[in-house]
Amino acid sequence: MIRDFKSLIGDLKSVVGEQWIVTEERAVERYLYDETAFGVRPEPVRDVVVVKPGSTEEVSEVLKIANKYKVSVHVRGGGTGLVGGAIPTKPGIVLSLERMDKVTIDVDNMVAEVEAGATLGKLIEEAEKHNLMFPAHPGDEGATVGGLVACNAGGSRAVKTGVVRNYVLGLEIVLPNGDILRLGGKTIKNNMGYNLAHLFIGSEGVLGVITKAYIRLYPKWRYTATIVVPFNSRVDAFRAAKKILFEGLTPLALEYFDRKVIETSANYLGTTWPVKEGEYYLMIILAEALEDVLYVEMEHIDNIVRSEGALEPFVTQRDDEQKSLLKIRSEIFSALKExxxxxxxxxxxxxxxxxxxxxxxxxxxxxxxxxxxxxxxxxxxxxxxxxxxxxxxxxxxxxxxxxxxxxxxxLGGTITGEHGIGYIRRKYVKKVLGDAWIETVKKLKSVLDPNNILNPDKVLPGD
Ligand SMILES: Cc1cc2nc3c(=O)[nH]c(=O)nc-3n(C[C@H](O)[C@H](O)[C@H](O)COP(=O)(O)OP(=O)(O)OC[C@H]3O[C@@H](n4cnc5c(N)ncnc54)[C@H](O)[C@@H]3O)c2cc1C
Missing domain, CATH: 3.30.70.2740 (Alpha-Beta Plaits)
Structure with a gap:
């Protein structure tokens, strides 16, 4: 139970306005879950109030109020996370940034100034209006820019231009005590002081609330092609993938799947997988500014994959065909979800x-x-x-x-390259990252958030 509930609500209303506070049980329900698989999803607490600030200053005031009442604040973006990060597990406030969704495109500098609640879909759409693009494409366009930065999201198109961290030129952060930190801006290079922005990128809402980001955009690649390469042998497919990379060719995406998986997705979508041959596939997406460069790359890749035992590659430059192949690939998650x-x-x-x-x-x-x-x-x-x-x-x-x-x-890898730790992977933190990591982050957390109000139960293992 939240103590002084009435008084807390009164204070919150005075900051954001009555219409931006949600307490009614059914309306609160849609803020309690994310996309975490049912088998591992934590049970949310229902003793929460949803607060929707409209500005960075309001976020700051909400955090000051949370400190005054010592209640938890659970930061929520689009709720597309897969590790329970946005699920409230302690009574308190769910801080939804959905009203803060302004996107301003600075064409000359190829930068988007984006409020944290803007969705990935909106960012893509606004950039495209100016012939610019945000190449990274984590699978769900309902994710918010705040969530993408907080999770340092990746996606299939991270091969050529990297994960979300690579696009962040600046951030506005509200610290747990309500202080506002402005880091970086529109420049590509910036060596003025330690780059604290990178501390918050991937911090999963534990160290501060991201309210705005400056995102680097790229000119829209005018020429794209998608190549699906079938193989009868998985070993051949991987050898070919390696060779493509080691030859210095960097596709936008280089994906692997097998027939059973991709056909499950196609069936789910009520369509058919168009490639009849092979049991194992590489899906290669190329994107270039110049058509000639694209053709040279396509030819080179064709030679490489054939030399490694590929069957007939399925190549398309048609927009609709590329989209439909990508759709089948992207829906694997949804097809398997149940x-x-x-x-x-x-x-x-x-x-x-x-x-x-x-x-x-x-x-x-x-x-x-x-x-x-x-x-x-x-x-x-x-x-x-x-x-x-x-x-x-x-x-x-x-x-x-x-x-x-x-x-x-x-094999020298790690247990998460995209989704993060959130709630469900905390039990592996000690094994993967060790005691020194935990102690360092605990110290950081106690300096920035002495009352432990922000995203408790996330990232750091419980005692
Ligand atoms: C179909 C599908 C496909 C996906 N594909 C990919 C993929 O390819 N690559 C990938 O990396 N991920 C993928 N994801 C996972 C998910 O989309 C990402 O983790 C995304 O970054 C979450 O953003 P969100 O706005 O939905 O955040 P939420 O789920 O709302 O929150 C996630 C975490 O971020 C914190 N947070 C949210 N907003 C802020 C903020 N403004 N300030 C501070 N902390 C904040 C939350 O507290 C929580 O800890 C996929 C998910 C789905 C459902």
Whole structure:
């Protein structure tokens, strides 16, 4: 129970206005969950009030009030997170930034000045109006820019231009005590002082609330092509992927999946996978400013994959065909979701992706379960779905996930390359990051947030 509930609500109303406070149970419900798989999703507390500030100053005042009443603040973006980061697990305030969604495009400087509550979809749309683009594409366009920065999101298109961190030129942060920190801006280079912005990128809302970001944009690549390369052998597919990278070709995306996984997605969408040959696939997306460069790259890639045993590549430059291939790839997650216990986003060094996947297949055989594997082979980030399996308990399914994690760690990788720690992966922090990491972050947290109001139960393991 929140103490002094009436008085807290009164204070919050005086800052954001009565219409931006939600207390009614049914209306609150839609702020309690994110996209975390059902098998591992924590149960939210319902004893929360949703507050929707309209400006950075209002966010600051809300945090000051939270300190006064010593209540928790759970920061919420689009609720598309996959590790329970936005799920409130202690009574308090759910701070939704949905009203702060302004996007201003500075064309001359190729920078978007974006309020944290703007969705990825809106950022893409606004940039495109000016022939600019935000190349990163984490799968769900309902994610907010605040959430993308807080989670340092990735996505399939991180091979060429990197993860969200690579796009952030500046940030506005409200610290847990309500102080406003303005970091960086529109310049590409900036060596004035320690780059504190990078402390907050990927901090999952534990150290501060992101209220605005300056995002680097790129001129829209005018020429794109999508190539689906079928193979009869998984080993050949990985050898070809490696060779593409080692030849110095950097596609926008370099994805791997097998027939069973991609057909599951196509069936889910009520369509068919157009590539008839092969059991294993590389999907390569190329994007260039010059048509000639695109053609040279396509030719080079064609030679490489054929030399590694590829069957006939399926190549398209048509926009609608590219979109429909990408849609089938992007919906793998949704197609598997209902039967998924947990979705893993393990990452290994690019040279050992093949060994990692072979090991996952060994685990699959050992337990007699289906572990769909697909992902961003171009940057080593591989998704493994631990599927529900008849007769398997929660503990047994967790053990399968842990076996997959162990393989990633043994190969010099890590257990998350995209989704972060959130609530559900805190139990692995000690093993992966160690005591010194935990102690350092605890010290940082206690300096910035002495009352531990911001996103409690997230990232740091419980005592
Ligand atoms: C279909 C699907 C596909 C996805 N594909 C990808 C992918 O390819 N790559 C990838 O990296 N992720 C992917 N995700 C995961 C998710 O979209 C990202 O983690 C995204 O960054 C979450 O953004 P959000 O606004 O929804 O944040 P939320 O889920 O609302 O919150 C996530 C975390 O960020 C914190 N947070 C949110 N906003 C702020 C803020 N303004 N200030 C401080 N902290 C904040 C929250 O407290 C929470 O800890 C996918 C999810 C789905 C459902």
């Amino acid at each position: 039967e998924t216990f947990d979705i893993l986003d393990t990452t290994v060094p690019i040279g050992v992706v093949d060994r990692f996947i072979e090991n996952v297949i060994d685990i699959e055989k050992r337990y007699g379960v289906w572990l769909p594997v697909y992902g961003h082979v171009g940057d080593g980030n591989v998704h493994v779905h631990v599927m529900k399996h008849k007769g398997f308990s929660k503990e047994q399914l967790e053990k399968i996930a842990e076996d997959v994690y162990d393989v990633a760690l043994l």
